[in-house]
């Protein structure tokens with residue numbers, strides 16, 4: 026291999042986590058997907074994804090992930106799926122890509138890690154491969170990869186409706202979140218197909234949103250299915266307003282300061298995975314794109 030044709034430097038991009046400050050299930054569409062209302066809060070905590078373009082040494086049109094996730098076929102990794110979806114749009118036709126992943130977001134925890142990884146991949150490779158896809162094209166590609174991908178592509182804390190793709194940016198008062206993940210995996214599909222899921226919450230007017238007047242409609246069902254989630258949530262409620270995010274299993278508590286959050290973090294039952302994060306109005310990916 027000719028060394029001059031290889032760029033060994035990885036360009037590292039952030040891939041933030043999110044929480045759902047509330048999640049209302051307001052109905053069901055004919056395709057089985059649910060009509061939701063939610064507030065996606067982007068966090069300053071997340072994964073990092075490194076991209077290295079290759080002119081030689083890899084098969085043309087090749088997308089290779091070097092740090093795959095244990096137990097996940099690389100072809101099922103949303104990073105690989107997102108990169109492959111962008112291949113036809115490259116203007117740098119001969120370039121393949123190697124990808125590294127520094128995974129920090131707990132998986133399957135309602136923190137949007139997979140969707141965020143897909144969105145970061147689309148935004149980063151759109152730039153690195155000089156695809157020149159506009160925002161609406163990226164949103165259309167993203168929506169096919171997952172209902173949560175569009176919010177990470179737009180990169181703004183936002184109210185969402187429909188399946189989660191109709192977005193309305195919203196600035197949330199700066200808050201600190203303690204996010205804790207019980208050691209259970211909740212399947213999003215299992216929650217949404219469960220007969221006991223409430224599906225008739227009245228739609229709210231986003232202009233009049235108040236945290237205390239909302240809820241997560243999946244919380245009770247998931248707590249019944251997984252006592253670990255119920256116990257952790259009950260424990261956190263002793264210290265601060267707390268709620269489950271997405272379809273679980275992670276839960277969050279809201280604090281005014283990092284020091285208040287740290288006091289509770291230290292007391293968490295032994296072995297509980299947790300992190301502290303600040304809410305952001307704007308994704309760090311947009312800041313990187315602006316550079």
Ligand SMILES: C[C@@](CO)(OP(=O)(O)O)[C@H](O)COP(=O)(O)OP(=O)(O)OC[C@H]1O[C@@H](n2ccc(N)nc2=O)[C@H](O)[C@@H]1O
Nearest residue numbers: 057058059135140171172173188189213214217271272273
């Ligand atoms: C409901 C949320 C709230 O953030 O849950 P979390 O995944 O974050 O826990 C998300 O919108 C999930 O988004 P995402 O995980 O990308 O969903 P997808 O892969 O598109 O769909 C997973 C499964 O959830 C169901 N689903 C998803 C979104 C929706 N509005 N209605 C649904 O019924 C579908 O049955 C689908 O088979």
Ligand SMILES: Nc1ncnc2c1ncn2[C@@H]1O[C@H](COP(=O)(O)OP(=O)(O)O)[C@@H](O)[C@H]1O
Nearest residue numbers: 102103104132133134135136137138139140142
């Ligand atoms: N890059 C990725 N990061 C995390 N999960 C991924 C990724 N690619 C595919 N997945 C799959 O998506 C599932 C949901 O992951 P994740 O997005 O972290 O959770 P959630 O949808 O609950 O927020 C995982 O269990 C995994 O099988």
